[in-house]
Amino acid sequence: MDFDIPRIPLGDWIESGLDFLTTEFSGVTRAISRGTQAGINLLNDGLMWLPEWALIALVALLCWKVGGRRLAIGALLGLGLIWNLGLWDPMIQTLTLVVIATLIAIVIALPLGILAAISDRFYRVIMPILDFMQTMPAFVYLIPAIPFFGIGSVSGIFATVIFSMPPAIRFTTLGIRQVPKDLIEAADAYGSTRSQKLVKVQLPLSLPTLMGGINQTIMLALSMVVIAAMIGANGLGSEVWRAIQRLRPGEGFEAGIAVVIMAMLLDRLTQSLSGSKKMK
Amino acid sequence: MTDTQQTKIQVRNLSKVFGDDTKKALKLRDEGLNRAQILEKTGQTLGLSNINFDVQEGELLVIMGLSGSGKSTLIRCLNRLIEPTEGDIIIGGENIPQLNDKALLHCRRRHFSMVFQNFALFPHRTVQMNAEYGLEIRGIDKAERAEKAKNSLKQVGLEGWEHAYPNQLSGGMQQRVGLARALANDSSVLLMDEAFSALDPLIRRDMQQELIELQHRMKKTTIFITHDLDEALNIGDRIILLRDGEIVQIGTPEEVLTRPADDYVARFTEGVDRSRVVTARRVMRPVRATARNDDGPRTVLHKMSENALDSIYVVDRERKLLGIVEADSVNEAAKAGKDSIQELLVTDFPHVGPEEPLATLYPMFKGKSYPVAVIDDEQRLLGVVVKGAVLEQLAQTGEH
Numbered sequence: 001m002d003f004d005i006p007r008i009p010l011g012d013w014i015e016s017g018l019d020f021l022t023t024e025f026s027g028v029t030r031a032i033s034r035g036t037q038a039g040i041n042l043l044n045d046g047l048m049w050l051p052e053w054a055l056i057a058l059v060a061l062l063c064w065k066v067g068g069r070r071l072a073i074g075a076l077l078g079l080g081l082i083w084n085l086g087l088w089d090p091m092i093q094t095l096t097l098v099v100i101a102t103l104i105a106i107v108i109a110l111p112l113g114i115l116a117a118i119s120d121r122f123y124r125v126i127m128p129i130l131d132f133m134q135t136m137p138a139f140v141y142l143i144p145a146i147p148f149f150g151i152g153s154v155s156g157i158f159a160t161v162i163f164s165m166p167p168a169i170r171f172t173t174l175g176i177r178q179v180p181k182d183l184i185e186a187a188d189a190y191g192s193t194r195s196q197k198l199v200k201v202q203l204p205l206s207l208p209t210l211m212g213g214i215n216q217t218i219m220l221a222l223s224m225v226v227i228a229a230m231i232g233a234n235g236l237g238s239e240v241w242r243a244i245q246r247l248r249p250g251e252g253f254e255a256g257i258a259v260v261i262m263a264m265l266l267d268r269l270t271q272s273l274s275g276s277k278k279m280k
Numbered sequence: 281m282t283d284t285q286q287t288k289i290q291v292r293n294l295s296k297v298f299g300d301d302t303k304k305a306l307k308l309r310d311e312g313l314n315r316a317q318i319l320e321k322t323g324q325t326l327g328l329s330n331i332n333f334d335v336q337e338g339e340l341l342v343i344m345g346l347s348g349s350g351k352s353t354l355i356r357c358l359n360r361l362i363e364p365t366e367g368d369i370i371i372g373g374e375n376i377p378q379l380n381d382k383a384l385l386h387c388r389r390r391h392f393s394m395v396f397q398n399f400a401l402f403p404h405r406t407v408q409m410n411a412e413y414g415l416e417i418r419g420i421d422k423a424e425r426a427e428k429a430k431n432s433l434k435q436v437g438l439e440g441w442e443h444a445y446p447n448q449l450s451g452g453m454q455q456r457v458g459l460a461r462a463l464a465n466d467s468s469v470l471l472m473d474e475a476f477s478a479l480d481p482l483i484r485r486d487m488q489q490e491l492i493e494l495q496h497r498m499k500k501t502t503i504f505i506t507h508d509l510d511e512a513l514n515i516g517d518r519i520i521l522l523r524d525g526e527i528v529q530i531g532t533p534e535e536v537l538t539r540p541a542d543d544y545v546a547r548f549t550e551g552v553d554r555s556r557v558v559t560a561r562r563v564m565r566p567v568r569a570t571a572r573n574d575d576g577p578r579t580v581l582h583k584m585s586e587n588a589l590d591s592i593y594v595v596d597r598e599r600k601l602l603g604i605v606e607a608d609s610v611n612e613a614a615k616a617g618k619d620s621i622q623e624l625l626v627t628d629f630p631h632v633g634p635e636e637p638l639a640t641l642y643p644m645f646k647g648k649s650y651p652v653a654v655i656d657d658e659q660r661l662l663g664v665v666v667k668g669a670v671l672e673q674l675a676q677t678g679e680h
Contacts, residue, residue: 186400191389
């Protein structure tokens with residue numbers, strides 16, 4: 001048996017495709033890169049400009065308003081610990097990346113999610129793509145990010161956006177599709193246009209689900225931003241990365257705990273935000 | 281229905297097939313196959329077949345049928361929440377199935393307001409904002425729509441609840457909001473899809489009564505779907521009976537009850553409480569004699585003995601009913617030499633309007649044995665109802 005089935009050069013195809021994109025669209029990628037970098041710097045500088053205690057107080061106040069006293073105390077202790085460990089600046093860098101990546105992800109995900117909710121055809125097209133995006137090992141996104149945007153935070157954000165966007169799309173679609181049929185019927189019966197139906201009925205009613213999607217996106221973004229340290233994204237991830245290279249488990253855990261604290265705060269905050277919306 | 285009324289909606293040859301090959305199903309229908317046979321042969325459901333009826337301006341038309349009879353499909357075909365397969369629905373010179381998307385939108389806004397079985401209120405909007413919805417999407421300015429919504433909420437008795445959210449209200453109140461939302465829109469036809477079916481029986485009765493009053497007040501053309509014959513008979517000016525997607529009978533409640541089109545309808549009406557349907561007008565007898573208020577006691581006595589009456593109604597020059605006098609008291613007045621019966625008048629005699637159902641008449645016969653006077657809006661005496669006539673009607677239950 002010596003059928004010689006040639007190996008399908010799948011990898012080569014992908015590479016030449018990516019090469020094509022990098023060379024042909026270098027103008028675009030460079031512009032995106034500059035814009036994103038400017039955004040990162042602005043937010044970063046803004047957050048750094050505030051004294052540590054002031055930011056901690058602000059966050060605690062916000063937590064107290066939307067989540068209650070326990071969350072506020074948790075924020076106070078957690079952020080205080082991060083400050084104390086000398087991880088304040090990396091934490092701010094990570095927060096910046098998470099915020100920007102999440103914003104970009106939401107801006108892209110909302111219209112796609114709405115489209116998938118309205119059009120069955122688009123739904124059938126995008127769902128396998130989302131499966132692909134979510135199950136592809138996250139590290140793989142880091143590789144094409146470098147030729148596109150070079151080493152650094154922008155590449156980190158690119159990979160993070162791709163990795164964290166799917167739940168936002170899915171939850172938007174789910175939320176809209178879950179709106180009870182009789183309410184859609186009522187909206188139709190009174191002569192609503194498609195966009196009136198969307199803005200006045202479907203979106204407001206899918207808000208709790210949508211917030212759940214955003215919460216997921218933030219969590220995924222946080223985990224990816226840490227991994228993106230491998231391609232030079234600054235922040236807590238690079239602290240962990242350095243600890244690995246120097247075999248310093250203590251420092252690695254310190255940075256890791258800082259990530260956990262951030263994750264818990266962001267999660268509880270967004271959850272209570274969506275919860276308070278639902279109450280009305 | 282009298283022919284002075286204008287036709288609001290004409291429905292002609294309306295059919296609806298649920299399935300992909302609607303033509304084949306309709307062809308089989310034309311060949312005489314019934315719903316079940318078509319389903320077996322083609323896998324398609326004949327939801328509605330060859331529906332023809334008119335809706336008159338200002339009437340309350342009830343479409344009644346059991347579940348699966350096609351009544352929900354029918355009402356949704358009217359505003360095309362469900363696309364009809366064939367047929368015409370003509371309102372205001374437009375044929376609804378032919379309208380393009382934009383014209384349909386316009387038609388829905390202008391002509392149809394809908395009230396739903398499970399209320400279908402927007403949970404994220406206040407009562408006021410729910411009532412405003414139809415006006416809001418039409419781009420009516422804020423002040424005007426707030427005003428109209430407020431008015432319609434007042435109509436349904438929800439003043440003061442404007443800022444509540446639907447989930448803070450009871451079922452009955454929620455459906456009032458649904459009704460207010462429909463009324464605020466000021467469309468020409470009100471579609472009510474099992475609007476009261478989700479309410480408990482007592483509240484349901486109240487709502488029916490209120491709807492009747494509202495409808496009399498506003499003369500709004502209303503199409504009301506129900507599976508409950510009692511409800512249909514209670515509120516409907518006319519009733520359309522639907523079975524297996526076809527019309528079995530169209531008629532007034534009394535016609536349906538007294539002359540059922542076939543066994544199906546007859547079986548339906550067997551269990552009906554006739555006392556709620558048969559009206560005073562139907563059982564009243566003409567009054568043999570009345571006295572005038574300027575008659576003297578002796579004249580009145582004479583009239584009474586001529587007609588063998590113990591008591592006699594007294595009317596004025598315009599035949600307005602003033603009261604009743606009894607033979608004994610007139611006799612005494614005559615002996616005392618009085619020349620007027622004015623102070624003998626008994627004014628708290630039982631009386632009803634001609635459309636009052638027997639159920640309300642029956643209790644009036646307890647105690648005093650006056651007959652019940654039937655009077656019109658101008659207080660004129662139309663006839664009397666005696667106890668025997670009521671009992672006779674009630675005894676006919678289950679006659680078919």
